[in-house]
Amino acid sequence: xxxxxxxxxxxxxxxxxxxxxxxxxxxxxxxxxxxxxxxxxxxxxxxxxxxxxxxxxxxxxxxxxxxxxxxxxxxxxxxxxxxxxxxxxxxxxxxxxxxxxxxxxxxxxxxxxxxxxxxxxxxxxxxxxxxxxxxxxxxx
Numbered sequence: 001x002x003x004x005x006x007x008x009x010x011x012x013x014x015x016x017x018x019x020x021x022x023x024x025x026x027x028x029x030x031x032x033x034x035x036x037x038x039x040x041x042x043x044x045x046x047x048x049x050x051x052x053x054x055x056x057x058x059x060x061x062x063x064x065x066x067x068x069x070x071x072x073x074x075x076x077x078x079x080x081x082x083x084x085x086x087x088x089x090x091x092x093x094x095x096x097x098x099x100x101x102x103x104x105x106x107x108x109x110x111x112x113x114x115x116x117x118x119x120x121x122x123x124x125x126x127x128x129x130x131x132x133x134x135x136x137x138x139x140x
Contacts, residue, residue: 009060113128
């Protein structure tokens with residue numbers, strides 16, 4: 001089985017650390033690259049970031065509310081890029097608004113998760129990623 005590569009896009013250090021700790025406690029052990037906003041994430045995915053890179057296949061965990069380039073702007077740019085449009089993105093956000101959820105799904109996300117609903121140690125997130133990795137074949 002191919003090791004999972006994960007791009008975690010979130011400006012909230014506490015949430016990022018909670019996800020990283022949860023992943024470290026499980027057998028999944030993906031290679032995780034972090035980005036603080038959508039602009040940095042696009043640089044990582046395009047291979048133009050000075051210090052960070054990620055190999056395919058990968059998944060993106062995306063927060064929506066970030067400075068510089070928010071999650072919606074990131075999704076619009078991602079889907080407009082011929083090389084990146086097939087990227088699998090899960091939204092991981094604090095917003096439980098129907099309008100945000102609908103807008104995100106219109107950008108062809110794989111799933112929408114509200115941080116407060118997936119558990120204090122992100123157990124459900126880790127379980128989802130584990131099952132996803134075992135059953136879904138990502139574009140290479």
